Amino acid sequence: MSAILELRGLEVEIEGLPILRGVDLEVRPGEILGVVGETGAGKSMTARAILDLLPAAATVSFEECTFGGTDFIPPRARQLARGHQIGFVPQRPRGSLNPVFRVGKQIVDTLRRLRGMARTQAREEALNLLRSVRITDPERVYRSYPHELSGGMCQRVCIAIALAGEPELIIADEPTTGLDVTIQAEILKLLGEVIAEHNAAGMLITHDLGVVADVCDRVAVMYAGRVINLGTTVEIYREALHPYANQLVSIAGSLDSGGTPQEIPGRVPNPGDELVACAFAPRCFRAEDDCYGEEPPLVHIGGQMAFCHHPLTSEAVSV
Ligand code: SF4
Numbered sequence: 531m532s533a534i535l536e537l538r539g540l541e542v543e544i545e546g547l548p549i550l551r552g553v554d555l556e557v558r559p560g561e562i563l564g565v566v567g568e569t570g571a572g573k574s575m576t577a578r579a580i581l582d583l584l585p586a587a588a589t590v591s592f593e594e595c596t597f598g599g600t601d602f603i604p605p606r607a608r609q610l611a612r613g614h615q616i617g618f619v620p621q622r623p624r625g626s627l628n629p630v631f632r633v634g635k636q637i638v639d640t641l642r643r644l645r646g647m648a649r650t651q652a653r654e655e656a657l658n659l660l661r662s663v664r665i666t667d668p669e670r671v672y673r674s675y676p677h678e679l680s681g682g683m684c685q686r687v688c689i690a691i692a693l694a695g696e697p698e699l700i701i702a703d704e705p706t707t708g709l710d711v712t713i714q715a716e717i718l719k720l721l722g723e724v725i726a727e728h729n730a731a732g733m734l735i736t737h738d739l740g741v742v743a744d745v746c747d748r749v750a751v752m753y754a755g756r757v758i759n760l761g762t763t764v765e766i767y768r769e770a771l772h773p774y775a776n777q778l779v780s781i782a783g784s785l786d787s788g789g790t791p792q793e794i795p796g797r798v799p800n801p802g803d804e805l806v807a808c809a810f811a812p813r814c815f816r817a818e819d820d821c822y823g824e825e826p827p828l829v830h831i832g833g834q835m836a837f838c839h840h841p842l843t844s845e846a847v848s849v
């Protein structure tokens with residue numbers, strides 16, 4: 531099945547410092563791809579590069595970038611897709627809504643801008659969108675200001691706004707950050723449901739591998755500005771090839787079972803740090819001399835791919 535979004539060799543530099551170092555990934559029709567990694571891995575930068583939302587100081591280049599088969603490299607193409615073909619669900623929903631306008635007006639304005647609706651028609655559609663994100667009293671929420679709503683309710687409104695342009699892809703950037711733990715699961719479940727109901731695809735960006743298990747079909751694990759392991763959610767959970775992904779799975783598992791929160795020793799490299807051949811080597815329990823001196827090869831097994839000299843299986847074959 532051909533991908534709806536495909537990008538190869540995405541590089542981003544900000545003021546000369548490399549942030550993304552050749553990101554390759556694709557989102558297929560109807561799937562939700564989880565993009566996972568610690569803070570600083572480059573997940574949000576990847577989303578912002580796709581939407582041309584990076585600061586002016588950023589230099590962006592792609593080897594290849596297509597959306598629905600059309601060239602997506604020109605910044606104008608990515609700007610025009612925002613809201614239309616690609617809906618965006620932000621971190622910190624309250625801060626992304628305009629505090630001085632009622633929620634209803636913000637949805638109506640979005641519908642008029644994206645779909646050219648008359649005001650009366652847009653009002654009806656705004657209420658439908660609020661119902662579609664499981665808001666049981668849409669009239670009240672429509673009349674509310676953001677500060678009158680809970681964080682979870684604000685995120686439902688942001689999801690409704692992301693759906694307003696009838697997008698083919700929804701990118702959600704850490705959509706549960708700052709929300710109460712009990713609300714986080716509801717928001718993730720809602721995202722999965724509305725993406726399916728609207729026949730869209732999704733890209734869910736999160737630092738928490740635990741949250742992707744119930745929602746995502748495939749997972750891309752990022753480290754130091756690259757995708758270093760990619761596979762189906764089941765494969766990554768059962769037998770991640772890459773030691774970094776494997777440790778993230780262990781940490782997520784220990785948290786799920788109520789264990790003490792653990793961390794991978796060491797820290798994520800900062801932009802501009804001098805990197806050895808495998809950027810994860812200083813933190814890796816399987817590192818050997820070749821990891822410091824030679825670029826890790828791309829290995830495949832089943833539906834999984836990883837960049838690693840010593841993947842966690844004997845069946846992996848280098849390509
Ligand atoms: S290449 Fe070496 S250091 Fe890097 S993840 Fe694989 S085993 Fe660890």
